[in-house]
Each structure stands twice: as structure tokens, then as C-alpha cells.
Amino acid sequence: MTFLAPIGFMLWKSVYDPEVAGLLGQTRQALAKWQTSTGLPGPEGFDALSRDLRDLTGDGRVSQLALRLNRERSGMRQLIEVTADAIAEYDRPLLEIDPRWGDPDTWVLLKRMTQPLTARYFLSAVDLQQTPQGSIVRQDESRRIYVYLFGRTILVASVVTAVCIILGYPFAYALATARPRMQRLLFFIVMLPFWTSLLVRTTAWIVLLQRRGVLNEILVAMNIVSERSRLELIYNLSGTLIVMTHVLLPFFVLPLYAVMKGIPKQYVRAGKSLGAGPVRVFLRIYLPMTLPGVLAGAALVFILSLGYYVTPALVGGRTGQLISNQIAFHVQTSLNWGLAAALGSILLVIVVVLTMLLSRVTQRGVL
Structure with a gap:
């Protein structure tokens, strides 16, 4: 309940x-x-x-x-x-x-x-309105913001998920195949973000990425960028992507590690003994057996990204805001709870549809 x-x-x-x-x-x-x-x-x-x-x-x-x-x-x-x-x-x-x-x-x-x-809240949530004559038309161009924000939210979630796959797969492999001592160290690295407040982690990234931050100071000192060409990495979409990837990466690594740990090493050795090279063994044996973990981790990261609020609010600026920030604005500031509920309901439908598609793809063995 x-x-x-x-x-x-x-x-x-x-x-x-x-x-x-x-x-x-x-x-x-x-x-x-x-x-x-x-x-x-x-x-x-x-x-x-x-x-x-x-x-x-x-x-x-x-x-x-x-x-x-x-x-x-x-x-x-x-x-x-x-x-x-x-x-x-x-x-x-x-x-x-x-x-x-x-x-x-x-x-x-x-x-x-x-x-x-x-139905006016749902119409507003997709940038539509009802005329006095009863027909449905698009909002004025200056008020069409929600469809664009939904698109940006899905794009950000997709990019964060893709980056987590690229960074998390080799890390999970190293974690699953490392010796006990190294494995404990890698586990500590994965679990450390969970022991640190999200607000602290986000603030640390602000210190690192701001125009006068640590990263820009290092790049200027090494003459990689000039004083006038400092990188704009915070309070925009770039800052949202970087910080969300850091926060959500453990949610991809842990499910994938659980799958990798359960793969018998005999399968890989059998492939090698039958004459397959390392690349062929990886592509034909190891990768297909780890795809359920990749799928589970990617789905978890993507769904969490769709509803992320704190990080875009702190580091997103004007161009890094997501639909969740608009929902929070209507709940806390404009007090338009009906529109906030409609936006949240559409977001819920997107998540449910994606979950059902994922379940069907898994059942049919597509991956």
C-alpha cells in the first residue's frame, strides 16, 4: 500500500x-x-x-x-x-x-x-491545448517545453547508460577475475560512492569541474588549454552527464559482476583448447553469457536516470535540466500539482513500457 x-x-x-x-x-x-x-x-x-x-x-x-x-x-x-x-x-x-x-x-x-x-493536464504535459471550439492544437511556441524536456531526459539517460556500459564492463571483468587482495580493493572503489552523501559527491564534482576548478587549473598549467579557453564543464548538459555517470556507474557494475562471477571458467578454457583465439572466445562464449548482466545493469541505470533530480538541479544549469526538475518545480513552487502529476504519470508509463519491452526481449532470447 x-x-x-x-x-x-x-x-x-x-x-x-x-x-x-x-x-x-x-x-x-x-x-x-x-x-x-x-x-x-x-x-x-x-x-x-x-x-x-x-x-x-x-x-x-x-x-x-x-x-x-x-x-x-x-x-x-x-x-x-x-x-x-x-x-x-x-x-x-x-x-x-x-x-x-x-x-x-x-x-x-x-x-x-x-x-x-x-484531460487538460495531460494535454499541457505534451504541449497541447484545447481551443474553445473543442479541437486539440499545439501550445504557443514559447510554451512548448515538456516534449523537448522528455526528449532530453531520454537522451541523457541513453548517453549515461552507454557510458556506464563502456566504463563498467571492463571494470566488472577485472573485479570478477582479480585475485582476492586486488578484488577487495576494487570492491572498495565500487562501494565507496554508496558510503558518501550524494550532495557531497555532487559538490566535489562542482569543485573539480568549475571554470576555476581543479581540472581546468591542471589543463591551463600544462598548457593544454589557454586561460581564455577554459572548459565549460559545469552548469550545463556536460556537467549533468559527467556527474550522473559517476553516481550511477556502481548500479551497472554490481549486477554485471554477479553474472560474471557465475560463469564457469571451464567454458573459456574449452574454447581456447579447441583453437579459438582470445577475441573469438570473448565474442562467441564470454560476451553472450554476460549479456543478461549487461541488460540488467543497463536497465537499472536507464530507469534511474529517467527520474534523476538532485544532480541536474545542482550541476545542470539551464541546459542540463531534466523533466524531473520541472515536476519538482510544479510541486514546490508553482503548486500546479495536477500538471506535476500528469508529467509524473507520463514518466511512469515510459518506465513501465520499457520494463515490459525488456521482459519480452529477455523471454524471447533476442539477446
Whole structure:
């Protein structure tokens, strides 16, 4: 339950938004039977909204409604606040307060926002929106960020996984074939990151990689780079890739080591005794037997990379941010939990699909 309940709450939150419906209860009832194709709602719709705004002014919740509607359409905050003040002071008709209440699109937005079950969060999560006429179109170009971030997240996860395979395979082989004393040393190297705080490790990389950091100072001292050509290795995508690879490399090495340790040495010796060279023995015997470990380690690193948050937040800068950072922003700063839940749900679906594909590939013996 502790595992499934938060996931279920996230999925429900991504399609359920009762906030506006709770604030505009009378308006919701009045607009329930209104056909948007008929233009403006009848007088009962205007009167219901006036009563709701008067009640919200008395409760001090007008700003809550204004902020929530402004998140969907720019300018709604000013319209709601001005209208609420005028109703409280003069009790004038809505059309006399602001001519924008004569725009059918404004009422279509109100009707859509007063429906608790909604798909708008998922539409926003893939850079789409619903027009007042009901069609689905792309967001304005300045607001299309989430599809790009999903693509960048998958790209970063793929690159980190590939680098972990390149670095981790020979290290795991050395760990599996080393003598006991050397093996203990290599194990210490693998386990050391787990004994160190992630924040400490990330801060250490900042010291090493920054423009005036250790690495750049060494390169300048050795005349490999000039003073003006110092490498930009931090607060960008490069910093995210370097630090994530360092943090996640042990998660690839350990599963692969477990598989390598279980491979009988007689198989390799048999291949050599039958005349195969070292390269042929490796490609035809050893590598195929280690592929389950490679697959398990790569899947673990890739899935962990998809949801990584701390490292991109500290060293990613503007170009190294991933989708997890946007999820955290909407949870902690913008308080748009519905959009955060939709983004998290899409990320969850990606992980589940990849896991199912991995399981099917393994069952069919493709690797």
C-alpha cells in the first residue's frame, strides 16, 4: 500500500481538479445545461457567477480563483479581481463591469474549468491545448517545453547508460577475475560512492569541474588549454552527464559482476583448447553469457536516470535540466500539482513500457 497508494493518488490527481468547481458551485450548476454553440449563456449563468464572486469576496478566496484561472488563460486574474471588487461595491451587471464577459470563449473556459474530471493536464504535459471550439492544437511556441524536456531526459539517460556500459564492463571483468587482495580493493572503489552523501559527491564534482576548478587549473598549467579557453564543464548538459555517470556507474557494475562471477571458467578454457583465439572466445562464449548482466545493469541505470533530480538541479544549469526538475518545480513552487502529476504519470508509463519491452526481449532470447 505504501508503494501503490502514492502512485494511485498521482494518477488520480492528474485527471481530477475540483478546485474551480468548489469555488464556483452555483456557476457550475447554471452552466451544466448550457450548449456552448449557442453563444453566451442565459441570464441565470451571469447571475450565478455574480453570486459566486460575491460569496468568494466575503470569504477572501477571490484571489485563489483568479490565480487558478489565470494559469489557464493570461488576463483572467485581472478580470476576476476587477469584477469581484465592482460587484462587492456597486453590484453592477457583469457586461457593464467589463465587456470581456460578452466573449463566449470566457464562458467556455469557465464551463470547462468547473468540470472536476479533465484531460487538460495531460494535454499541457505534451504541449497541447484545447481551443474553445473543442479541437486539440499545439501550445504557443514559447510554451512548448515538456516534449523537448522528455526528449532530453531520454537522451541523457541513453548517453549515461552507454557510458556506464563502456566504463563498467571492463571494470566488472577485472573485479570478477582479480585475485582476492586486488578484488577487495576494487570492491572498495565500487562501494565507496554508496558510503558518501550524494550532495557531497555532487559538490566535489562542482569543485573539480568549475571554470576555476581543479581540472581546468591542471589543463591551463600544462598548457593544454589557454586561460581564455577554459572548459565549460559545469552548469550545463556536460556537467549533468559527467556527474550522473559517476553516481550511477556502481548500479551497472554490481549486477554485471554477479553474472560474471557465475560463469564457469571451464567454458573459456574449452574454447581456447579447441583453437579459438582470445577475441573469438570473448565474442562467441564470454560476451553472450554476460549479456543478461549487461541488460540488467543497463536497465537499472536507464530507469534511474529517467527520474534523476538532485544532480541536474545542482550541476545542470539551464541546459542540463531534466523533466524531473520541472515536476519538482510544479510541486514546490508553482503548486500546479495536477500538471506535476500528469508529467509524473507520463514518466511512469515510459518506465513501465520499457520494463515490459525488456521482459519480452529477455523471454524471447533476442539477446
